[in-house]
Amino acid sequence: MANLLIKADKISKVYKLFAEEIKAVNNLDLEIFQGEFVAFMGPSGSGKTTLLDILGCLDRVSSGKLEIFKQDVSALKESELVKIRRKNIGFVFQEFLLIPTLTALENVELPLLFAGMPQERAKAQGLLEKVGLGGRVNHLPKELSGGERQRVAIARALVTSPKILFADEPTGNLDTKSGQQICEIFQELNRKDGLTIVLTTHNQKLGTQAKRVVYLKDGTIVSREESSLCV
Amino acid sequence: MKIISVAFKNLRRKKIRTGLTIGGVAIAVAVLVSLMGFDAGYQKSLTNDIDKMGYQVLVTAKGCPYEAATLMLKGGGGLRYMEQEVYDKITKDPRIEKITPQLAATEFDKDRQNGQGGIILYMGVSDSYRELKPWSKFKSGKWFSGEDADEVIIGYEAAELEQRSAGDQIFIPNLNKTLKVVGIFERTGTQDDGIVFMPLKTAQRIFDLPGKLSGIGIKLKNIGQMSDFEESLYNEPGIQVISMAQVKGTIFNLVSSSRAMTNSIAFIAILIAVIGVINTILMSVFERTKEIGVMKAIGASRLDIFRIIWLETTLICILGGVLGDIIAILGTSIVEQIIRKVLPYAPVGKLVIITPSLLLGSFIGAVVMGLAAGIYPAYRASSMRPVEAIRSGE
């Protein structure tokens, strides 16, 4: 049996808006194993982002038990979550969210600074080459196209060698061609490097490339399917 | 890349805003340095002025002691006159080591200062004057040939200004009198540099003040006998005794009362600068909510974020401090000119002395200010929750 990275046991996330309670994630069970490529799909507002944030230790559950790398994180404080995030988790966002004042290379180096491993700087350069941006390392984000920016963001997420890569709608802001390139990068990372990837998407193509698609609705899982295409 | 360059690059993003904020800090620092430099310089110059008078006690005609104090510093005596008998009487006092009579008089010369006109201070002195000021040396020429000679010796600056040298003649238009220049004094760094000296008797004659004196400078054998000595002259009619220590105190008081005002200006400048810095950094923190959220998502701890924002504030204040110091140094002469216009009495020497330790102190002050101003914005930034920050503004 492959290594269990994430185990969610009846987790919920409740937002209180005035008198109303919104259960963005509702009593959800989920297991994610090492080397998996999981895609969360579902209509807007179904809780994909919220679930991803929770699994990625960006946010906390309201109830239920969440184990990541065999550690119960349900009750951890922000200062303890950041330690888990820092070295084990990489994040990619829909709007890329690069630091506009820093060059591509500096953006990729930034997590190394926070993780206290500035000596691994060479890795940043290597990752930018890997995502096909070896010639643009000194460009600022505004000098790069959307697809290029997202590739920088992927390099940034990978620079600390995380165990899991989370991506929230990584192709959502991209044209089809750039989106396709990003899909290919994820494919390669998962297949060749054995990186565990968990993402949310509306993109059918990206979804079908995942080994497992989890459909969400109203914060709960409505179906799980093993993708036959890419296994 | 280091954390500091993240902070630095962010400051460069809004150049005008950062520049204005740095400017605010710089002005506050410059004001503070100038004021403190003035404090030091003024005290030093004033002390120098007073010590170089050579006497510890001045006897003058009765009048306003403040006025007398400043007039005397400007020219060795209040421009009220007393009878020479007083001198003859005091001079026998055994407590006195040295004593010199003086007669100061001013004349307006309309040709002075390129036709602007100006006041020239003349002073009648006797041979004993030199005994009280052993440091005063001749740049050229020599002492008067006689007690009643129509001769003058000119202070260094007055000679420079009038372009006079020994052997020339000077003409006092209002008195229609011509005098011969027999000597030029070397620079002393005191008011003496601007004075035209002549023998006491000559002065009494040409200014038509026979038997009059404006002041008597006295050096006691023992400074401890000061109050005793003052006491003994208390009953002498028409005169007052001023000790130099008193004069110093009086002038310091005059200056420090006006300093309460300037200090509050400095305080307000600093306050505005601090508020400016806090405002700028806070604005930039709120504008960057998403970026801060992302930094947290990719591994920044609260402390990391706190440090970045704190560094930004401190950088602003360091740059402001350096700039302020430079402005203060460059602005010294302007500040001097302004102060000279405003002050009741300004000594001859440098009024504003900016020492390396003052610069260092102000720089450290600016850094401390930056650290203090940065605490709140840095705290706000560091306590942003990553998810909320990233999803903000959607």
Ligand SMILES: Nc1ncnc2c1ncn2[C@@H]1O[C@H](COP(=O)(O)OP(=O)(O)O)[C@@H](O)[C@H]1O
């Ligand atoms: N900070 C929040 N406060 C209140 N409600 C929220 C908040 N974030 C998300 N929600 C709600 O939770 C539900 C799930 O949102 P989300 O996870 O963003 O869905 P998805 O990513 O699938 O579109 C939505 O109904 C959304 O309105």
Ligand SMILES: [Mg+2]
């Ligand atoms: Mg979403």
